[in-house]
Amino acid sequence: MKIAFYALRDFDELAFAEKFSKQYGIDFVWTEEYPNADNLQLAQGCQGVSCTPCEMKEEWVRAFHSYGVQYMLTRAIGYDHLPGKLIKELGMHISTSPYPTSCVANYALMLILLTTRKFQQTMIRAAAQDYTLKGKMGRDLGDCTVGVLGTGHIGQLLIKHLSSFGCKILAYDKYPNAEAAKYAKYVELPELYAESDVISLHVPSNDETFHMINHDAMAQMKNGVIIINTARGSLIDSQAFIANLKSGKIGGAGLDVIENEAGLYYCNRMGDHIDNDELAMLRSFPNVIVSPHTAFYVESTVSNMVEKSFIALDYFRRGELSPFEIKL
Known part of the structure; x- marks a missing residue:
């Protein structure tokens, strides 16, 4: 058995690939x-292709299949970048x-x-040796109402x-669970939007959640609401979001x-010209922190991914269903 690893990083992932190749007795090639x-053609003779989320054209999947690839192994929780219908066909x-969800939950709390506390503006001005206070006054988290949209493992x-900060916590999920209900009050979306000072997004990316944070949703929110997104970019309508940032x-x-x-x-x-107007606009706001999809990035997570x-290919070799396989 062999895996073709794409986008494998030599400074962190490669050592783990070498370790697990020996442990499971599965060869690999990489780029x-x-x-x-x-x-x-790197995947010729391989039964699995492993990659982080990236563009995956249908013709590429057909080519992989012609080379004997049976498994598309995504080194991420999400798989919306893969043409699932074709893969099933x-x-x-x-x-x-x-992977362990604590790293993302902790990152969301950090954001x-x-x-x-308006940290972005405070530190930008401090870098220019502006140590005045005007415009830097933040809010104590204990005085806020925080809405958590999605109460899966990360949201929970x-x-x-x-709950340790003393803030009021509201939650929304189509499937409420008892663990989250110990600390948060479940409400419908309109109430969560209307009452929350901070809204943190923790729902999957799918047709139902695409652009769920749009003009209509934001119109229902408090003036000055803070939005946290460590889930997927597609949850937010970027153009509507930028317009609402401009208006305050x-x-x-x-x-x-x-x-x-x-x-x-x-x-x-x-040094490149980056053709992404949304990114340029978002980075121009002093009250917006844009980090490059790094909430997951800790040693234990990289090893796990x-x-x-x-693990998935080992299950396949033994004729068993991987616990991480997606039912298409």
Whole structure:
């Protein structure tokens, strides 16, 4: 059995790939490049292709299938970048890499604290040796109402963390759970929008959630509300969001993900002209923190995500269903 790793980073992932290759007895080949028309042949003779979220054209999947690839192994929780319908038609499989959720919940909490205390503006001005106070007054988290949209593993843990700060916590999920209800009050979306000073997004990316934070949703929110997104960029209508930042309706944001980030994040684009107007606009606001999709990036997570590719193929080799396989 063999895996073709694409976009494998030599400074962190490679050592884990070598470790787990020996542990599971599964060979691998690799490239630092994302899949493209010129490197698909790397997967010849491989049963699995492993990659981080990236562009994945249907013709590339067909090529992989012709080379004998049976498994598309994504080194991420999400798989919306993969053409699932085609993969199912070809009789192939998709396996994801769920990882410990504490790192993302902790990162979301960090962004909440940074944005409520206007840290971005404070440090930009401090770098220019402006130590005055005007315009830097923030809010104590304990005085805020925080709305958590989505109470899966990450949302639950964030709610538990927030409970230590003394803030009021509202929650929304189509499927409420008892653990989150210990610390948060479940409400419908209109109430969460209307009452929250901070809203943190923790729902999956799908047709139902696409652009759920749009003009209509933001019109229901408090003036000056802060939006935190460590989930997926597609949850927010970027143009509507920028318009509401300009008007002051949105008082600040902590965004670890943005729309149209494929081909941008995890690439060294120093000195390049970046054709992403939304990113340029978002970075221009002193009350917006934009980090490059790094909420997941801790050592244990990287190890976990690489290992999941080997685990999934090991299950496949034994004729068993991987616990991380997506039912197409």
